[in-house]
């Protein structure tokens with residue numbers, strides 16, 4: 150039977166419904182999946198067989214309830230049949246990870262960034278990704294996709310990096326460059342996705358959480374650049390041109406120090422990794438930087454009302470004192486308003502958050518086949 154485009158889309162949606170149900174509630178049986186999803190038992194049975202054969206789902210030993218009835222087989226996301234490669238092209242280094250569908254990091258590698266020229270940066274990332282892939286292939290693991298996070302505004306609709314000031318990029322047609330570099334390095338043809346590094350980092354917390362991800366979630370990445378990744382209503386919120394969350398360039402001091410973007414008094418000029426490293430010895434600066442970070446968090450709280458704020462990047466991961474001042478500042482604002490501050494924590498994956506998040510991006514896209522921009526790109 151010939152399947153039409155509509156049927157293929159319906160099948161992808163049904164598969165993603167089943168995968169998300171099993172991820173949220175590991176151990177569901179086929180019968181439970183049918184009742185939770187509203188799909189017929191025969192559809193569930195067909196799709197589950199396929200998902201098991203393809204290594205997305207695994208079956209645990211069958212169980213019977215009190216020894217009566219047909220045994221049911223608990224289903225889980227398969228922890229080691231498929232993997233995803235995540236890449237972070239940062240301002241001064243490249244990080245690559247291979248992770249499981251559940252976010253377990255199997256392999257990680259890091260090198261200084263040899264060149265900021267886009268094609269050279271892609272080639273270097275692809276060579277490191279090849280090492281990750283060889284390790285996966287040697288263990289018989291299948292690759293589900295490759296994701297890359299970078300310090301700039303990525304326009305999902307066109308695949309173009311609009312602006313990455315710390316790399317000196319403007320309007321770089323990035324996705325084709327990366328796809329070609331991965332093919333040249335000998336990786337198999339798989340889905341390839343790109344996103345801003347803070348957006349990617351937000352997904353490392355959201356897609357690989359156990360149970361339901363926390364929504365809304367804001368990830369504040371304080372590295373050389375400072376940006377926020379925002380998950381809102383089960384999606385990344387990236388704005389019209391991918392520039393939502395560029396909080397590093399919100400002004401925190403009128404006529405303050407000069408920032409990389411040309412403005413004066415941006416948050417990045419106080420809490421960016423270079424500002425922190427330059428003033429590392431000065432405790433006074435750490436206090437002031439922590440207060441400015443606290444101001445950013447307060448403003449993000451009132452803008453998005455997140456369930457959780459997550460801090461990452463070298464300014465936060467390497468400086469617990471700065472995080473403490475930021476927390477105290479946020480708490481003080483909350484107390485003044487007679488409210489409880491939202492939960493605040495440091496990134497679970499530490500400095501690997503953007504790379505692991507880039508891998509999570511592959512899963513995020515795969516599990517949302519009806520994403521309007523993704524669907525639009527597939528039209529002729």
Ligand SMILES: [Zn+2]
Pocket residue numbers: 397398408409410411412415416417
């Ligand atoms: Zn700026």
